[in-house]
Amino acid sequence: MNQLYTQVNIDARGVATLTLNRPEVHNAFDDAMIAELIAVLKDLANNDKVRLLVLTANGKNFSAGADLNWMRSMAQKNYQQNLNDAAELATLMHRLDKFPKPTLALVKGAAFGGALGLVACCDIAIAEENASFCLSEVRIGLIPAVISPYVMRAIGERESRRYFLTAERFMAPKAKKLGLLHEVVTEGEMSDVAETLINTMLQNSPAAMTAAKALIHNIYNRKISNNVIAHTEQAIAEIRVSPEGQEGLTAFLEKRKPAWLGKEDA
Structure with missing residues (x-):
């Protein structure tokens, strides 16, 4: 596809890097960029070569x-047009949140408004210590509606009450305390920390990581009922008899590297 607002690179290891590429407007997104991100995520999710x-x-x-x-144009449109527009953003967030392979957000500088949704939808998020965050919507008479399920899941209801209402800017160390980030790094340290995490995940079974993500999505925040217990029983049984489950267990017992690790990795 012809990419105008993003860049995609897939390296030999299967690590896909999706880069927002509108630096002249601080990577702000509009309807065209949202549509492109949706399409790119779909392509990457269906690409068997992509592992992360x-x-x-x-x-x-x-x-x-x-x-x-974009916001100015939407203010001139009617309710149905705004509803359709919101549905596109919701699709983007959902697609990133349910991306079947591990996702890692690397944040530098400002991440405002809907950008927090992108960060919250990723499995792991790292930011430089001078990165800043803001749920700024109420300042212009709006609300962070579409991103709210993902942000609230990350930082909780109590903190959401504060930051949704105050639109305060907060820095990366605070974002880590809130649960939005996993790691805060000094300037220039991002690549090394990211590579350590990437290399760690590349040692793992691709199918098992996909299944682990599905497990989290299926049981998080649910009452521990008979249905949930049954789901966990089925999940472990299915992965044990799967090709990678069989290979992983056999490799472990035989004290060798599993097949999903290439010769260079092994």
């Missing part, structure tokens, strides 16, 4: 959130 997704951005800032011109 890294989400990053060109320029000084990760993303300023919604593009001002």
Whole structure:
């Protein structure tokens, strides 16, 4: 596909790097960029060569959130048009959240508004210590509606009450305390920390990581009922008899590297 607002690179290991590429507007997104991201994520999810997704951005800032011109145009449209527009953003968030392979967000500079949704949808998020975050919607008479399920899942209801209502800017160390980030790194340290995490995940069974993500999505926040217990029983039984489950167990018992590790990895 012809990419105008993003860049995609898939290295020999199967690590796909998806880069937001509108640095001239601080990677703010509009309807066209959202549509492109949806299409790219679909292609990457269906690409058997992709084992892991890294989400990053060109320029000084990760993303300023919604593009001002786009917001201005939406203000002139009716309810149904705004509903359709919101559905596209919701599709983007859902597609990233349910991406079948591990996802890693690398944040530099500002991540405002909807950008927090992208960060919250990734499995792991790392930011430089001078990165800043803001749920700024109420300042312009809006609310962080579409991203709210993902942000609230990350930081909890109590903290959401504060930051949804105050639109305060907070820095990366605070974002880590809130649960939005997993790691905060010094400037220039991002690549090394990211590579350590990437290499760690590349040692793991691709099918098992996909199944582990599905397990989390299926049982998180549910009451421990007979249905949930049955689901966990079925999940472990299915993975044990799967090709990678069989290979992994056999390799472990035979004290050798599993087949999903190439010769270079082994």
